[in-house]
Amino acid sequence: EVQLVESGAGLVQPGGSLRLSCAASGFNFPIYWMNWVRQAPGKGLEWVANIKQDGSDKFYVDSVKGRFTISRDNAKNSLYLQMNSLRAEDTAVYYCASGQWAGDLDDWGQGTLVTVSS
Amino acid sequence: QSVLTQPPSASGTPGQRVTISCSGSSSNIGSNYVHWFLVLPGTAPKVLIFRKNERPSGVPDRFSGSMSGTSASLAISGLRSEDEADYYCAAWDDSVNGVIFGGGTKLTVL
Numbered sequence: 216e217v218q219l220v221e222s223g224a225g226l227v228q229p230g231g232s233l234r235l236s237c238a239a240s241g242f243n244f245p246i247y248w249m250n251w252v253r254q255a256p257g258k259g260l261e262w263v264a265n266i267k268q269d270g271s272d273k274f275y276v277d278s279v280k281g282r283f284t285i286s287r288d289n290a291k292n293s294l295y296l297q298m299n300s301l302r303a304e305d306t307a308v309y310y311c312a313s314g315q316w317a318g319d320l321d322d323w324g325q326g327t328l329v330t331v332s333s
Numbered sequence: 334q335s336v337l338t339q340p341p342s343a344s345g346t347p348g349q350r351v352t353i354s355c356s357g358s359s360s361n362i363g364s365n366y367v368h369w370f371l372v373l374p375g376t377a378p379k380v381l382i383f384r385k386n387e388r389p390s391g392v393p394d395r396f397s398g399s400m401s402g403t404s405a406s407l408a409i410s411g412l413r414s415e416d417e418a419d420y421y422c423a424a425w426d427d428s429v430n431g432v433i434f435g436g437g438t439k440l441t442v443l
Contacts (some may be wrong), residue, residue, distance in 0.1 A: 250432070252378075260370070260378065260421050262432035274430045310377060318365055318425025318432055319384070323377045 217241040219311050219324035226330045231301050237294040237311030237324055245269075245289040248314045251296050252323075253307035263309070264296065265317065274317075278304075301331045337361065337422050339435035346443045350410040353438045355422035357403050361433055365425040367405040369398055372419045372437075381420075382407065409440075417442045 223235040235251070250265040264275045264285040273285050284297040294311050308326040315321065338356040345351040355367060369382040380389050382398035395410045405424075409416055422435040 252432075254372075259419075259437040260372070260423070260434045262423070262434060265432070276431055277429075316425075318368075318423075320368060320370075320378075320423065320432065321380060321383060321389075323380075325377050 217313070217322040219313065219322060221309065221311055221324045221327035224327040224329060226332065227301055228333050229302060229331055231331070232297070232299045233301065233329060235296040235298065235309055235311075235327060235329070239292045239294065239311075239313065242313065242322075244292040244313075246315075248317055248319065249285075249287055249294045250312045250314065250320055251285060251294075252310045252312055252320065253305075253329075254310070254326075255304070255307040258307075261307075262320075265314075266294070267317070272317075298329070301329075303331050305329065306331045336433055337424065337435035339420075339422060339438045341436065342439045342441065344441040344443055345409075345412045347412055347414065349412045350408060351412060351440065352409075353407045353420050353422075353440070355405045355407070355435050357405070357424060357433075359403055360428040361403075361424040361426040362400065362405055363403040364427060367398065367400055368423045369396075369407045370421045370423065372421060378421070412442055414442045416440060 218240045220238045251263040266285045282300045286295045310326045312320040312323045366384045370378040386398040397408045420438045426433045
C-alpha cells in the first residue's frame with residue numbers, strides 16, 4: 216500500500232523558514248516524480264513544485280520561485296520542501312503527491328499545516 | 334500562473350447524472366492528460382480520474398471522464414448524497430512547465 220506521510224508542520228513568522236518532509240513507502244520511490252501541492256484555508260488546490268526521479272529537473276509555481284526549494288533523497292525514500300522568506304499567503308495545508316510522469320498526481324499524503332503569522 | 338476554468342457550483346438530485354466541465358487551452362488540456370480529484374473538508378484530495386480517463390481501483394464506475402479539444406468533463410451518474418464535495422480538474426501545462434488546477438466546483442446533492 217502506498218503511504219506518503221508529511222511532517223514539519225508549524226507556526227512561523229513572516230520572513231521565516233520551515234522545512235517540510237514527506238516519507239514514502241509501499242512503492243518504488245526512486246522511479247516516481249514527486250510533487251508538493253497546497254490548499255490555503257477556504258481556497259482551492261495549488262500545485263507548488265515537482266521534482267524528477269533523479270532530481271535533475273525541478274519545476275515551481277511562479278509565486279514560490281526563489282523562495283522554495285524542492286529536493287529528494289532516494290536512499291531514504293524522502294521528499295523535502297525548504298521554504299524561506301515565508302509570507303502570510305503561504306499559509307496552507309501542504310500535501311506531497313507522487314506520479315509516474317511530470318503531470319501526474321496519483322497518490323497523496325494526508326497533509327501538514329503551515330501557518331505564517333506574527 | 335494560468336488556471337483551468339470550472340463552474341463554481343453544480344447540483345443534482347439523488348439518482349441524477351451531473352457533469353462538471355473544465356476548460357483549458359492547447360498548452361494544457363489540448364496536449365496533456367486531465368486528472369480529476371474529489372476533496373471533502375479536512376481531508377486529502379482523492380483521485381477520481383487520471384491519465385487517459387482511467388479510474389483508480391475503488392472508484393466506482395459512476396464516475397467517468399471525457400476530453401474534447403481543450404475541454405474536459407467529469408460525469409457522475411446515479412448521484413448519491415455522499416458525492417457532495419468539491420471537485421477539481423488538473424493538467425500539466427507546457428507553457429508554464431507546471432501543473433495547473435481548476436478553481437474547483439462545489440457539488441450539492443439536493
